[in-house]
Structures are given as structure tokens and as C-alpha cells.
Amino acid sequence: xxxxxxxxxxxxxxxxxxxxxxxxxxxxxxxxxxxxxxxxxxxxxxxxxxxxxxxxxxxxxxxxxxxxxxxxxxxxxxxxxxxxxxxxxxxxxxxxxxxxxxxxxxxxxxxxxxxxxxxxxxxxxxxxxxxxxxxxxxxxxxxxxxxxxxxxxxxxxxxxxxxxxxxxxxxxxxxxxxxxxxxxxxxxxxxxxxxxxxxxxxxxxxxxxxxxxxxxxxxxxxxxxxxxxxxxxxxxxxxxxxxxxxxxxxxxxxxxxxxxxxxxxxxxxxxxxxxxxxxxxxxxxxxxxxxxxxxxxxxxxxxxxxxxxxxxxx
Amino acid sequence: xxxxxxxxxxxxxxxxxxxxxxxxxxxxxxxxxxxxxxxxxxxxxxxxxxxxxxxxxxxxxxxxxxxxxxxxxxxxxxxxxxxxxxxxxxxxxxxxxxxxxxxxxxxxxxxxxxxxxxxxxxxxxxxxxxxxxxxxxxxxxxxxxxxxxxxxxxxxxxxxxxxxxxxxxxxxxxxxxxxxxxxxxxxxxxxxxxxxxxxxxxxxxxxxxxxxxxxxxxxxxxxxxxxxxxxxxxxxxxxxxxxxxxxxxxxxxxxxxxxxxxxxxxxxxxxxxxxxxxxxxxxxxxxxxxxxxxxxxxxxxxxxxxxxxxxx
Numbered sequence: 231x232x233x234x235x236x237x238x239x240x241x242x243x244x245x246x247x248x249x250x251x252x253x254x255x256x257x258x259x260x261x262x263x264x265x266x267x268x269x270x271x272x273x274x275x276x277x278x279x280x281x282x283x284x285x286x287x288x289x290x291x292x293x294x295x296x297x298x299x300x301x302x303x304x305x306x307x308x309x310x311x312x313x314x315x316x317x318x319x320x321x322x323x324x325x326x327x328x329x330x331x332x333x334x335x336x337x338x339x340x341x342x343x344x345x346x347x348x349x350x351x352x353x354x355x356x357x358x359x360x361x362x363x364x365x366x367x368x369x370x371x372x373x374x375x376x377x378x379x380x381x382x383x384x385x386x387x388x389x390x391x392x393x394x395x396x397x398x399x400x401x402x403x404x405x406x407x408x409x410x411x412x413x414x415x416x417x418x419x420x421x422x423x424x425x426x427x428x429x430x431x432x433x434x435x436x437x438x439x440x441x442x443x444x445x446x447x448x449x450x451x452x453x454x455x456x457x458x459x460x461x462x463x464x465x466x467x468x469x470x471x472x473x474x475x476x477x478x479x480x481x482x483x484x485x486x487x488x489x490x491x492x493x494x495x496x497x498x499x500x501x502x503x504x505x506x507x508x509x510x511x512x513x514x515x516x517x518x519x520x521x522x523x524x525x526x527x528x529x530x531x532x533x534x535x536x537x538x539x540x541x542x543x544x
Numbered sequence: 545x546x547x548x549x550x551x552x553x554x555x556x557x558x559x560x561x562x563x564x565x566x567x568x569x570x571x572x573x574x575x576x577x578x579x580x581x582x583x584x585x586x587x588x589x590x591x592x593x594x595x596x597x598x599x600x601x602x603x604x605x606x607x608x609x610x611x612x613x614x615x616x617x618x619x620x621x622x623x624x625x626x627x628x629x630x631x632x633x634x635x636x637x638x639x640x641x642x643x644x645x646x647x648x649x650x651x652x653x654x655x656x657x658x659x660x661x662x663x664x665x666x667x668x669x670x671x672x673x674x675x676x677x678x679x680x681x682x683x684x685x686x687x688x689x690x691x692x693x694x695x696x697x698x699x700x701x702x703x704x705x706x707x708x709x710x711x712x713x714x715x716x717x718x719x720x721x722x723x724x725x726x727x728x729x730x731x732x733x734x735x736x737x738x739x740x741x742x743x744x745x746x747x748x749x750x751x752x753x754x755x756x757x758x759x760x761x762x763x764x765x766x767x768x769x770x771x772x773x774x775x776x777x778x779x780x781x782x783x784x785x786x787x788x789x790x791x792x793x794x795x796x797x798x799x800x801x802x803x804x805x806x807x808x809x810x811x812x813x814x815x816x817x818x819x820x821x822x823x824x825x826x827x828x829x830x831x832x833x834x835x836x837x838x839x840x841x842x843x844x845x846x847x848x849x850x851x852x853x854x855x856x
Contacts, residue, residue, distance in 0.1 A: 255679050255760065256680075258675070258679070258760055259679035259680070259681050260675075262671035262672055263675045263676065265671075265672070266668050266731055266735060267687065269727065269728050270694055270728055270731060272728075273725060274702065275694075276705075277702045278697070280705035281701065281704060281705050284704070284705070340564060340567060343560040343561075343563050344560070346552040346556055346557050346560035347552065348557040348558070348560050349557070349561065351564070352842065352846075354561075354564050355842075356838060356842040356846065357839075358567065358568045359838065360571075360572065360835055360838060360839075361571060361574075363835070364575075364831050364835070365789035365791065365805075365806045365834075367795075367806040367807065367809075368789075368805075368806055368830055369574075369578075371827075372578050372824065372827055373574065375581070375823075375824075376577065380592055381592050381594065382594075383574070386594050396592075418574070421571075426846060475696055479699065479700075482791035482792055482806075485791075486791075486810055503698070503700050503701070504796075507700065507703070507704050513704060517705075520698070520701035523701060524698065527696055527698070531696060
């Protein structure tokens, strides 16, 4: 039986066949790349340019008939002088520093232990990875149930460990505890990601280096500080970069957990931005806010990548 | 296994294994609690101390899929005995079932948008990755970096103009609008992952096919695609998981017809307060497919996560 391609080739008029066959690699390359570039331009770059334009106006989406005025950098000035902005940047920084520290410590330790290659370690690795595969909004919503005073499993657990009254504290209702409530859930969810990257790092170290170190009678402790850690460092830094970018954008988990409250204690920048854009409908102001955030992430990430490359080249 | 001086001793393995398993059990507890709560009655769900052993009930699932209304005991008596098992569950609370809830529709929306955007992002990603891998594309490195950089934008930041743009084009709250949006978000991952997979396929196979008289398209279709099948499949799973779990765009850009499950599940409420068993039942049905997927396909998935990260 002739295969469909041969039949198609036979059925195609010679002239057309020549044209298809004659499509140069250059044409095919463009044909294949163009849809992707087009879609990304339409859904990412065009909106970004539009955001920059809107950020220079006083446009409000809920009042489309108002005259749109150019206000120059007025929005930017307002944002940078607004104490709420700095409060939410501070909340974000607190969230970032603690989630990254905890996730790197726990994630690296887990990877180190898993790398001891105990039996069926790949199954346990998979089970540990489960939380990061799930919908942050749905899981975050359920964590508010675990955090309920008295009836919540988390409160019960803490009470069991410390002997405190499980009804005496509310993780998401108290100003002092709410920032930790979001840090705990984020760490629970994303430690596996750091763990996987660290594991890739540990597995990339050739065993021959350790063998050489053993021959030189280097202690395990010394081997860890002079071989394991330096060689896994680029991976560790990469994990920090990814978690940093992701948590700077953090929205779904925290919206469902605390909604930014109580007061504004867990109002991360994304949540603050969402309030301005979709609750107060100050579109121009919110656009300027979005630009500032984007420039901040991009700037910090670029500086960090430079540092990362230096470590890699060393 | 060959003996090596760097192989951990069996005592070390026991300690390491024990610690990792302890962590795994602790970290899985919240997930087990979701599944268990789905089978509790509302009274059991909020019992103190938390109930580990309980009589399973399907009340949460019945409440998840139905909408109900309260009736007077006289009206209830006039209705006669319940005809189905779910009727009898509801009638214990002086309620009758008035119709189906929206959960089914929301779940179906998640399926349509998830699979639609996955197909599109994998299709576009594969051909773009092939071109980047095999041809001299002008400004290749810049384009690849541009594709990657689109992932750094906070969703809320792009949401403002997309919200306005979609309103103009009539795409807000439509399946097509969400599919295109998720496709665009997933494309960066899809192109990068697939380029890695296609780079690994020796170019000699295609050259042999071309010499045998295949056209470029045929060589791509019959030689490269089958070789890249595993890579394409694991990329597809990543795209699907992202689209399945996405919340920020869904909550801002959809409200009725195209709303997916993640913004819907947290809004489930019962009569007099939050109906936690129904929420847990909804969450279980929504999360379970991903859990099963992850466990079954762990080899490809775990490789994919680190691969995508380490390549950059």
C-alpha cells in the first residue's frame, strides 16, 4: 500500500509540487516561527506598550466617557510618594526573604538526603513534589480551613506540639501571624521545586571528585564545604532566581489565604496593584504601578543573572 | 551495583530515607485532609478535636453538584418519601434539590480551556522549536531571550490592557479568549523545553530522509516528530498543569460563561456558612487528576522540571 505522502505527492500537480518542495529552508523557518512571535507580540508586547501609554494618563476604566488627559509622570510621582506602596513593598520583601531562606534550607537538605539513594527514593521524591503541581488558589483556599482557630488541623497540630490552646490564635486573623501564614503555605508548596533543582545540581557532580577527595583523606565535612556546596551553588542560585521572580509576582495563593489582610499586613504588591486596577479602577495609576513593578523585577533579575554567570564561570 | 568508596553506607541510607519519608508524610497531610473532608458531614468536618476516624458520607459531593432550597416540614411530608439516595441525604436537613449546581460547567470549562490551550501551545511550540533548532533564524538568540522574558511579567500587570483589549474585541469571558491567553503564557516554556528535546535528535536522520527524496515537511513529520514524541508529551503535561491551575487571569477576565474551576471552588458556600465538605469535594475532584498524572508520569515530569530550569 502506498503511504499517504506518496499518494499525495502523486496527486499534486507537478508545478505545485515543485513549489512546495522548493520552499526554501528560510521560508519554512519563518513560517514556523512567525505564529509564536505574533502571538507573543499580541498578548505580551502590545499590552506592555499600551500599559506604558496608559500610565501617562488619568484614564479610568469605569468612566470611559471622561476626557483622558496626559498627566506625564504624575502617576509615577504619586506611587513613589504613597506610603501604601512602600508598605506593600516591605511586605513583599519580608515574604521574599523568608520564603527563599526557608525553601533553600529545607529544599537543599531534602535533596542532599535523597541523593543518598535510599530504596524507592524516586517514589518519595514524587510524593514530596505533589503540592507544587496543584492549583495554588484551590489549595490556598483550603488552607484557610486548616488555619481556623479551634477546629483547624494546623492549630490543632501546633497546640499538640506546644500545649497552647488551639482556639487562642488565628494564623490569618492576627496582624503578627498573618505574614507567617502565607510564608508557611508558600514554603509547603514550593520547597519541592528548590529541592528538584538542587537534586539536579548534586547529581551533576562527578563521583570521581569525591573518590579523589577520599584518597586525599579529606573529611566528609571538608568534602561538603569544598566540593558539594560550591559545585551545587550555581543550581542553588538558579532556584533562588526562579523563586524570587515567582514570589515577586505572587497573587493567587495569598489572595485566597488572606486577601491582603488583616488590615494591609499581607498586601503584597500584586494584590495592591489588583486593588488599584480592578477595584478602585484607577487604570492610569495602576498602569504606572505595573510598569514600576516590571522594571523592578527585570532590573533585579538582570543584576542577579550577572552575578550568577560570574559564579558559573569561576 | 559496583562497590565504590563514595557509596553511602547502609546506616546513612536508613537515616536519610527515614527523614525524607517523615517530611513526605507531613507535607502530604493537608492533601489527605482535603480528600477526607470531602467525605465528612458538615458536623464532622468542624468537630473538635479534628476527626481522623469518621463514618464516610457523600453529603459533600451531593451538595457540590446540586443547588437546594429549604422547605417547611409540611411541604416535605406532602412530597412523599424520597425517590433517590441523594434525595434522602438532602431531606435530612428539610431541603429539596432544585437543580444542578454550576460546578459541572466550571469543570468542563477547565477541561476545554486546558486542553485547547495545551494543544495550541504544543503545536506552535513544536514548529517554532524545530525552526530554532535546525535553521539559521536571524536574531535567534535575541528572539529566544525575548520568548523567555515574557514569563517575567506579573500577570496582573498585563491583565489591565488585556482586559481592555478583550472588551474591544469581544473576547472577554469567552473560551477562545482564555485559550489564546494561556497559549501565549505557555509558549515560552513550550518553545524552550521542546528546543532542548529536538536539539538532542541527531540531524543525520533528517539528512538521510532528505536524500531519500522526502521534502522538509515530510522529514519533519515522519522523522522528527516520532523521535520527539516523549518530549512533546511531557511538555504537554506542563502546559496542561499550568492552564488547569491558573487563577489570576481567570478571576479577572471571566465571570460567567468561560469561568474555570479555580476561581469557582473558593466561592462555594452552603446554607449558613461555608460548606467545607462541598469545597473539599470540589477540590478533590479538581486536584486528583493532577496527582494521579504526577505519580504515573513521574519519570518524564521530574526530568522536565529540572530540565527547563537548568537549561536557562
